[in-house]
Amino acid sequence: MRTTFVLAAALIVATALTLLVMIGTDDSEVPGTTQPLRALYAIDPPFAFLDRTGRVTGVAPELLRVLSREAGLGEIEFVHSDFGQLLHDLAMGRGDIVVNGAFVSSELMQQVRFTTPFARVSAAMLVAAGNPRGLHSLEDVAVRPDTVLAVIDESVELARAERAGLSRSRIQRHGDTPGAVVAIIEGRADAFVLTDVSLRYMLANSGFTGIEMATPFVSTRQIGQPDRGDPAFVLRLQDEALARRLDQAITAFVPSDDYLELVMPFGVGAVNIPAAMPDTR
Template sequence: MPQAKNQITPLGVCLAILWISVAGWVALRFADPPQPQSALDRIRETGVARVGFANEPPYGYLVSSTGEITGEAPEIAKVILRRLGAKKVEPVLTEFGSLIPGLKAGRFDLTAAGMYVTPERAQEIDFSNPTYAIGEGFIVRAGNPLKLLGYEDVADNPDARIGVMGGSVEHGYAQKLGIPEERIVVFPDYRSAIDGIIANRIDAAAATNLTVNDLLAKANDDRIESAEPFENPVIDGESILGYGAFGFQQHDDELRRAFNEELANFLGTPEHLQLIEPFGFGKSTLPGDVTTAQLIGSDEP
């Protein structure tokens, strides 16, 4: 007897069930796509936090004899990350100018390099609240033959050349204070800048005053000295202080906020002050009540 046109065959039933299953899976998949694991959850799950640094004493640097990182920022990071569930800090060394690109590329979870908070940098990454506030300084040849006591002195002397580290705020200071680009020499690190002073390639190397003091103490070279008394740069009518902080990827709000909460409970405590004292920091370098939101002109907490 011929089969009715509207009769459902066993094959048809199987195909219908398969179609309904696939359609349901697709609907669920796209209606509620799985969310990527947050950095904080991954750190808690694996017990490992990847930290980027730039080998710049006293902010963050490698101890070659042990392979461990230390400095103001890494030592604070170890304490805070441990409180957040990390059992191990995995250091990732890079040049200072590569810290932000490396962070954005996911090579590390945060930067611990004493990086200054600036509105320009805050367009690319997020920052914790600051952990210190300090001024600037120059390393010059012994006797400071060109009498360079500040950025304005370099700008006013057509023969003066200044050295800065790639990606540093000092490069921006030099530009804003009128030093022509042809008299600004960019170095990958401060050891190279010191060599540049000694070789008469530059007349001053710009850095934070803590970096200047640390470099001179370690170099122990009577051919170079600190420019004294140094005049802190004045930009838009304000004497510039640098506020250093930890950097985070812009989508890692959970990690940044948790880090900030622990940081607020730690800064200024006896444990904190004892931890940072060997690196030249102390009560005088605390940032006070200044927040990153204030520094970048944001309402974001």
Template sequence: MAPPHRTPPGEIPIRSASGTTRRSLLAGVAALGALGAAGCSRVATASGVKGGDLLDRLRAQGVVRLGIAGEIPFGYIDKDGELTGEAPELAKVVFKRLGVDKVQPVPTEFGSLIPGLASQQFDVVAAGMYITPERCEQVIFADPDYQMLDSFIVRKGNPLGLRDYKDVVAKKAKFATGTGYAEIQYAVEAGYKEDDILIVPDQVAGLNAVEAGRVDVFAGTAVTVREVVKKSGKTEALKPFKPTVDGKPHVDGGAFAFRPTETKLRDAFNTELRKLKQSGELLRILRPFGFTEAEMTKLTAKELCGG
């Protein structure tokens, strides 16, 4: 396995913990590959129309292609071979309101989402991608549809009394997180030696490592940690908390990403997203995937891009 801090091909380096990739590929990889082989032909090239004409073209063809990364609960193919996850389900609602009735998944690795968008392999990234200043130099984001804190998986009773990354360092806990997760840099910023971090494929592997006693704690996003411990009688999820980035408490936000030329589509998407937030329907759409009121947000893409 390559070192976790290495940048995936085509994606710019992430400077800090302000939002690296968070999760790695989980279930449904075989199904994703099959779908990808069937539906990964390139979309039409972008036009020179101011604001882009992709929305008009999507309405005409009746289908939008979504770049996903096979990550539960953000965007994946379920056991029945159906596209689901918080981002695809939100996409189904928003694009239907925009006059596009069908969504089609185009699976790829998380690190290939931005390059795939740029090379027109799909129309929009629908993978719960964190908004970071570095990514904002390559794509334009809708406003975030969720915000996210971190959480820990520990053994029942939290024997080491861990609450945050500083506690992990102070108590010399054996620490694990996932491949490419933002939590790697959060731990390093708190003073944990990167070479001592156990890198596992995903939160299920992290849960197993804690249950087996190979590590004291696994760090992940609050929603993934909260969901995965439901399957365990030996562990618990700790109270979500804000990691520290550049000395300040930090909250991440995930959103849909668009090519920089397609501001018309991004703006139309934002208009419908705001309506869903105001009506409370957004939470109804996201709740089946483990999201709660705590993950609803008023953050904007501009704030998270650093502008």
């Protein structure tokens, strides 16, 4: 997943979300019951992407299809957005749920409602084959003034890089994973930090060569930035009834063999099942 959202996005959507909460909604008007559930997504393999036929697929869309049936919801209408605009589009009412797995964060809980997490992922680093710069952590990149780090724009990895001491001039922002990977291959960047699930899936399915995951990768825990993430769906604060339905479905389905059968083709395995479900409300 990719996903992850930088906490700065809260500044963009806070005012709009506050207004929407003030308006409120009735529990009988649960999104997805009488009208299609509008699911916002951005291209972020393996969490959300298009297959060869143009169908929206990935860990999160396939999981949402199952959970929607279990929660008594109806049709899902997928709405494409840019990664950095997902929360803004949710606040503006262009969708009812953000599909890309967003990391549960106490800061964003003031503006949005997270469902129960549906996975657990860790940070990882992509480097050129052979790891010529000997990079095994964000700190390794930070102490080498001639190195450049690639990240996805508006991602939690961007915030982690800044907290590790990298100046903005040494952080190369990309709109998607392929762009960042090409930067490594062409030598315009020295490392690319993303989730372990996303990088493994990319290496196995993209056809890119001349790159590898840095092994070992030492992910130092930073204040306010844990070294792993718990992806969850994101809803508006007022959609408590929808959250309850999805939470019940997630709690019943995620630990099951059916869950693993559904997500394993996307590189998610038993190690990625959340060990403990944090309080998301």
